[in-house]
Amino acid sequence: MKHRTGNLLTDRPELYEARFPDPGRLAGRWAEDVLRRYGAGPAVLDLGCGTGRDAACLQDAGRRVTAADLSGAMLAHARAQHPGPVYVQADLSRFDFGHRAFDAVVCLDSSLLYCHTNEQLDGFLTSCRRTLVPGGLLVAEMRNGAYFLGRDEPPRIPAVSRFTWQGTTYRSTTALRVDRAAQLLRRTRRWTADDGSPPVEEHSAWRLLLPQELRHFLTVHGFDVLALHDGPGPRTEPVWQPGAEPGAAADGDRLHLIARKPVGDSAGHSAHPATGEQP
Numbered sequence: 208m209k210h211r212t213g214n215l216l217t218d219r220p221e222l223y224e225a226r227f228p229d230p231g232r233l234a235g236r237w238a239e240d241v242l243r244r245y246g247a248g249p250a251v252l253d254l255g256c257g258t259g260r261d262a263a264c265l266q267d268a269g270r271r272v273t274a275a276d277l278s279g280a281m282l283a284h285a286r287a288q289h290p291g292p293v294y295v296q297a298d299l300s301r302f303d304f305g306h307r308a309f310d311a312v313v314c315l316d317s318s319l320l321y322c323h324t325n326e327q328l329d330g331f332l333t334s335c336r337r338t339l340v341p342g343g344l345l346v347a348e349m350r351n352g353a354y355f356l357g358r359d360e361p362p363r364i365p366a367v368s369r370f371t372w373q374g375t376t377y378r379s380t381t382a383l384r385v386d387r388a389a390q391l392l393r394r395t396r397r398w399t400a401d402d403g404s405p406p407v408e409e410h411s412a413w414r415l416l417l418p419q420e421l422r423h424f425l426t427v428h429g430f431d432v433l434a435l436h437d438g439p440g441p442r443t444e445p446v447w448q449p450g451a452e453p454g455a456a457a458d459g460d461r462l463h464l465i466a467r468k469p470v471g472d473s474a475g476h477s478a479h480p481a482t483g484e485q486p
């Protein structure tokens with residue numbers, strides 16, 4: 208078995224979209240709905256943008272989107288397949304776009320949970336606060352630590368998935384393990400493909416954040432938490448539909464966060480974003 212520290216789906220973005228299709232652009236439409244409901248201005252930063260499909264959806268909705276990811280392969284795919292936004296390479300746990308300011312930051316599908324340590328979370332929130340205009344929004348959607356840490360065991364049976372892309376059938380077996388001390392959901396994924404390539408095993412992790420812990424981090428960093436709930440959202444069951452009202456619970460598999468940098472907070476940017484300026 209070949210071991211790799213990378214991530215096959217991040218290194219091969221076309222496989223990411225085949226494995227996690229979102230033909231109705233539900234995640235992007237959900238984010239746009241939130242931005243509209245809370246009156247966000249047009250300049251949006253999508254952090255951990257992946258293949259760029261959510262960023263492009265927001266751009267198509269009339270936003271002026273800058274989208275950032277750590278993965279060069281993801282960014283190359285995004286530029287080619289989902290043009291419109293400006294794509295930049297950046298680490299979401301410590302980014303600085305200088306004088307550029309945004310009306311909203313979005314961070315979808317657990318990208319925020321790649322901040323494994325408290326220091327990385329501090330870096331993420333410090334960077335978001337600096338880059339947002341006063342009154343700017345932070346919108347995030349992620350796995351929920353309360354769902355995993357609140358159970359004796361995570362789902363025990365490894366999840367098996369199969370999909371075919373360009374004539375090759377890929378099969379993945381995913382096992383999850385809760386590392387309580389580090390508050391990490393550790394994932395082992397084994398890949399096989401029927402094209403003769405050797406099997407691959409890869410390891411990754413998400414930070415498990417409890418809702419009240421996340422609320423505390425936000426408060427300490429000067430944000431007002433407007434909503435923190437477990438759905439409906441773009442990856443919940445039942446799934447979000449336009450017009451759906453969020454519930455009051457924060458116990459399910461997914462957490463949805465909407466927070467605002469106070470109007471009187473001039474940390475970083477006191478002016479409105481410069482029109483047309485992009486990194």
Ligand SMILES: C[S@@+](CC[C@H](N)C(=O)[O-])C[C@H]1O[C@@H](n2cnc3c(N)ncnc32)[C@H](O)[C@@H]1O
Nearest residue numbers: 255256257276277278297298299315316318321
């Ligand atoms: C699960 S994907 C989500 C992609 C996209 N937001 C979506 O919803 O389809 C997570 C993304 O976060 C990116 N990522 C991981 N760590 C990162 C970091 N420290 N800074 C920026 N991006 C990161 C990965 O390269 C990957 O594209």
